[in-house]
Amino acid sequence: MSARQIKSGPLLGFVVLTALTQVGGLVYLIARWISVALSRRFEFSRARRWLTTTIGFCTFYGAVSVVVLPPLATALGRPPLPCSQATGQGVVPFTRLVCLLNRHYAAPPVHHLLAALAKHMDETHPGTVVAYLDASFALIDGFPLPPHLSHDDGLKIDLAFYYVDEQGHYQPATGRSPLGYWAFEQPRAQDPRPCANRNDLATLRWDMAFFGPLLKPMRLDELRTGEMLRWLAANAAKLSIDKMLLEPHLKARFGLKEPVIRFQGCRPARHDDHLHIAVNPTRAR
Numbered sequence: 001m002s003a004r005q006i007k008s009g010p011l012l013g014f015v016v017l018t019a020l021t022q023v024g025g026l027v028y029l030i031a032r033w034i035s036v037a038l039s040r041r042f043e044f045s046r047a048r049r050w051l052t053t054t055i056g057f058c059t060f061y062g063a064v065s066v067v068v069l070p071p072l073a074t075a076l077g078r079p080p081l082p083c084s085q086a087t088g089q090g091v092v093p094f095t096r097l098v099c100l101l102n103r104h105y106a107a108p109p110v111h112h113l114l115a116a117l118a119k120h121m122d123e124t125h126p127g128t129v130v131a132y133l134d135a136s137f138a139l140i141d142g143f144p145l146p147p148h149l150s151h152d153d154g155l156k157i158d159l160a161f162y163y164v165d166e167q168g169h170y171q172p173a174t175g176r177s178p179l180g181y182w183a184f185e186q187p188r189a190q191d192p193r194p195c196a197n198r199n200d201l202a203t204l205r206w207d208m209a210f211f212g213p214l215l216k217p218m219r220l221d222e223l224r225t226g227e228m229l230r231w232l233a234a235n236a237a238k239l240s241i242d243k244m245l246l247e248p249h250l251k252a253r254f255g256l257k258e259p260v261i262r263f264q265g266c267r268p269a270r271h272d273d274h275l276h277i278a279v280n281p282t283r284a285r
């Protein structure tokens with residue numbers, strides 16, 4: 001192994017874990033530093049050093065995630081969103097990965113929005129929950145949550161659409177995609193397609209075709225998804241919603257006219273697999 005490879009391994013680990021979890025990169029470097037120090041002292045084999053780093057990382061990362069971050073982020077104004085169905089009162093992560101990766105921190109106005117939406121959805125369709133996707137990291141305004149560059153202040157939240165199984169039965173907090181992203185709805189024949197026939201090179205509007213085999217045989221629950229979109233749009237000012245990003249074909253399908261629902265343009269990532277909401281607490285109510 002060359003010196004360059006030896007140095008690039010930890011750097012890559014740091015970058016990837018920071019992008020995924022914010023604190024994971026730093027935790028990894030500490031775990032590795034301890035492992036290397038122990039290895040020098042006790043002459044570990046390479047496999048044993050790797051195992052020590054892994055055990056150290058899991059232990060420290062778990063401790064930081066459970067003991068340090070929730071109270072610290074709360075004190076700094078970005079409490080964690082609920083991670084369990086038992087305590088969430090109708091607000092749940094679409095996948096536990098969101099919590100495991102510490103991507104579930106949000107400012108109080110987002111908590112308020114989700115709680116109000118969950119109450120409304122349960123009242124109109126009993127048993128319906130609100131499944132959230134990526135929110136923000138726990139710490140530091142201006143620190144983006146890759147790949148969502150705007151999720152950097154605790155005021156952005158992505159929500160999953162609702163889905164039914166092949167028999168047409170609502171399935172809580174699940175959908176076609178195991179991640180909640182990249183199960184794109186397609187425009188119907190009469191729907192607007194502002195990005196048709198474009199071949200932008202510099203674009204994030206990817207169709208993620210490779211992800212197709214992982215999608216489950218479910219379909220969009222238009223009843224609940226439409227209810228959620230209409231209620232949020234109608235209550236946008238009260239909930240301090242600055243904007244909601246949705247593809248024009250879905251806005252047309254659900255008969256939405258409110259200007260708060262916007263199209264992100266043809267170069268950013270598509271928004272017909274989830275709903276993006278930006279909250280602005282200084283917005284006049």
Ligand SMILES: [Zn+2]
Pocket residue numbers: 148151156157158275276277
């Ligand atoms: Zn978003």
